[in-house]
Amino acid sequence: MKYMLLIHGASDACTPQEWGDYDKSLRDAGVHVDGNPLGEPSLSTAVHISADGEKVVTDGPYAEAREVLGGYYIIDVPDLDAATDWAARCPGARHGGSMVVRPIIEYT
Amino acid sequence: MTGDVNASVEAIFREERGRLLAALVRRFGDLDLAEEVTSEAIEAALVHWPADGVPASPGAWLMTTARRRAVDRLRRDRTYAARLALLQVEVDRTGPPVFEGTLPDERLRLFFTFAHPALPEADRGALTLRYLAGLTTAEVARAYLVPVETMAKRLVRAKKKISVARIPFRVPEPHELPARLPGVLQAIYSIFTEGYAASAGPDLVRHDLAEEALRLARILHRLLPGEREATGLLALMLLTHARRAARTGPDGGLVLLEDQDRSRWDRAMIDEGEPLVVTALTGGPPGPYGVQAAIAALHDEEPTDWPQIVSLYDVLRSLAPSPVVDLNRAVAVAMRDGPEAGLALLDALAGEPRLRGLHVYPAARGELLRRLGRPAEAAGAFREALELVGSEPERRHLLARLADVTR
Numbered sequence: 001m002k003y004m005l006l007i008h009g010a011s012d013a014c015t016p017q018e019w020g021d022y023d024k025s026l027r028d029a030g031v032h033v034d035g036n037p038l039g040e041p042s043l044s045t046a047v048h049i050s051a052d053g054e055k056v057v058t059d060g061p062y063a064e065a066r067e068v069l070g071g072y073y074i075i076d077v078p079d080l081d082a083a084t085d086w087a088a089r090c091p092g093a094r095h096g097g098s099m100v101v102r103p104i105i106e107y108t
Numbered sequence: 109m110t111g112d113v114n115a116s117v118e119a120i121f122r123e124e125r126g127r128l129l130a131a132l133v134r135r136f137g138d139l140d141l142a143e144e145v146t147s148e149a150i151e152a153a154l155v156h157w158p159a160d161g162v163p164a165s166p167g168a169w170l171m172t173t174a175r176r177r178a179v180d181r182l183r184r185d186r187t188y189a190a191r192l193a194l195l196q197v198e199v200d201r202t203g204p205p206v207f208e209g210t211l212p213d214e215r216l217r218l219f220f221t222f223a224h225p226a227l228p229e230a231d232r233g234a235l236t237l238r239y240l241a242g243l244t245t246a247e248v249a250r251a252y253l254v255p256v257e258t259m260a261k262r263l264v265r266a267k268k269k270i271s272v273a274r275i276p277f278r279v280p281e282p283h284e285l286p287a288r289l290p291g292v293l294q295a296i297y298s299i300f301t302e303g304y305a306a307s308a309g310p311d312l313v314r315h316d317l318a319e320e321a322l323r324l325a326r327i328l329h330r331l332l333p334g335e336r337e338a339t340g341l342l343a344l345m346l347l348t349h350a351r352r353a354a355r356t357g358p359d360g361g362l363v364l365l366e367d368q369d370r371s372r373w374d375r376a377m378i379d380e381g382e383p384l385v386v387t388a389l390t391g392g393p394p395g396p397y398g399v400q401a402a403i404a405a406l407h408d409e410e411p412t413d414w415p416q417i418v419s420l421y422d423v424l425r426s427l428a429p430s431p432v433v434d435l436n437r438a439v440a441v442a443m444r445d446g447p448e449a450g451l452a453l454l455d456a457l458a459g460e461p462r463l464r465g466l467h468v469y470p471a472a473r474g475e476l477l478r479r480l481g482r483p484a485e486a487a488g489a490f491r492e493a494l495e496l497v498g499s500e501p502e503r504r505h506l507l508a509r510l511a512d513v514t515r
Contacts, residue, residue: 001274079276080226103273 002033002104003083005073009066011095018091026075031086035073066096074104120166121150125242126327128170130214133277136178138192139267143239145181149174215240216331217277223291224275231266232295233302238263240327241299241320251302251317285335293341293397296324300345318349340388340397346381347404350374361504364475370410378408396428414444431460432468439472447476467496471506474513483513 026032046058063069070092077083080101087099125146132142149170163169182189222235237248249259269275280288303317325342332338354368363369385405388398403420406413421437434457442450454473463469474489490510497503 079274079278080224081276081278084226105272 001078001083002074002076002106003080004102004104005075005083005087005090006069006100006102007071007073007090007092008098008100009068010070010092010097013095014091014097022090025089026073026086031075031077031082033074033076035071037071038069041068066098070097120162121153122242124167124170125150126215126218126240127167127213128174129239129242130218131171132174132178133218134214135175136192137277139239139270141178141181141188141192145174145177146170148177213331215327216279219292219295219328219331220279220288221270221275221277223288223295224270225288225291226273226275227266227269229294231262232291233298234259234262235266236295236324237299237320241324243320251299251314289332289335289337292328293337296321296328297341297345297397299324300348304348315352318345318352321345322349336388336390336392337395337397339384340395340399340401343381343384343388343401344397344404346377346384347401347408350377350381350408356501359504360501361508362501363505365407365412373408378405381405381408394423394427396424399424399427412443414440418444431457431462432466434460435463435469435472442476442479447479451476451480465496467493467498467502467506469493470496471502474506474509478509478513486513 023032023035026035041060041062044060044062046060048056050056073086073090075083075086077086080103083101087093087101090099091097093099128149129142129146132146133139136142152173153166153170157163157166182192218240219236222239223232227235234248234252237243237251238245243251245260245263246256248263249256252259254262300318300321303314303319303321322342322345325338325345329338329342351365351368351373353374354370354372355363357363381401382405385398385401388395388401394402399420403417403424406417406420417440418437421433421440425433425437435454438450438453438457441453451473454469454476457463457469470489470492474486474493477483477486477489487510490506490513494503494506494510497506
């Protein structure tokens, strides 16, 4: 069962060492599927198709600092309890940051 | 004769439905399938038992029938089976229980699943009532005073989260219990208080609901005999429910503790609850349910030991601080030291946001003002309480008090 762990408002207090250790622990446990940090909000670009069918590209959006999606992991674990245990170990859950765990829906 | 069989069949179902469902969830790892075949097995029993007699082991009969239906269903529906097969592997790895005649009791898993912190708090009691107490969706809707469709939607949504986000059917490890058990106890206690405080309606106590909560607390206590807070919860509910008959007067109005007819208290329930309080408070630091049970036990004694009740509220306040505890403590202080002391404490709670909208705060103030011989202020407080009160017996009581101070 795959879950995406969304890392919101991760604090600068988390060191590269902490992120590296966490990443390694996911791989060592064999639950790591994917995971990446995302560029800061000022680097994000919004796209939608307007009512008259035109592609519209705009700067943004900018979320509140604590809500910024800073990165994600995809893990493969047996159930939600295992997923929340891994989320709790992530540096992004500390120093005022928070994690959101969402199941990945697979169509077979 | 048929009537007798039907009555005993009803009783068996009430007892077996939750056990059966839990055993099937354990076997197939899917709540929807378990629910479906549980209902089918019960329907089959309703056809066969009145004609053939109730089998020697009704639980085993139901389980065998339900399992057969589940296997049939999985043969018919390959996609469903494929989805479940994934789960099946994991169920098997943890060692499925062998079924031989007696039903293994798997209900503890469900208690924890339904009270899982990932589910909305408001749905936990509803799921527990529906699937562990075996109430129908319509009965659960009535319990929470919402339309049936609303409750059906809430149950479907909660079940979908259990299934899709895969909230596991498992009993937490011992080191997780301190974090998880309070949620289970709270789910059961919320059913009791809903039945008890009766936030609306013609009755002060909705006995059926309080009794379902008691039944669930007994089951949990049997499954977790060493957990003192589970014992404390059962004791608290027994010792509170013991006074139910005396809490309403012949006119249908609420009767305060000091005016209650002691002979109408349920002695058997008090006798059952008292030793449980001792167990709940022995062998470690007390928990909030154990302390509340001790407070309830003191209310069941004659005369009421108010000084002791006040000290227990002090303990409770340190374990689980809340303005409602402060309010109850203020009333106990009034009984110990006189209305003036209690009123001073109540006035200090004025404007507390978590008491706003609760009739008990102005009702308690009105009562103390009445006792202090300040009828005009008392009348104001009673009028305020009357605007907020939901249950008919409490309304009657407040109206009588208002009449008394405006005479």
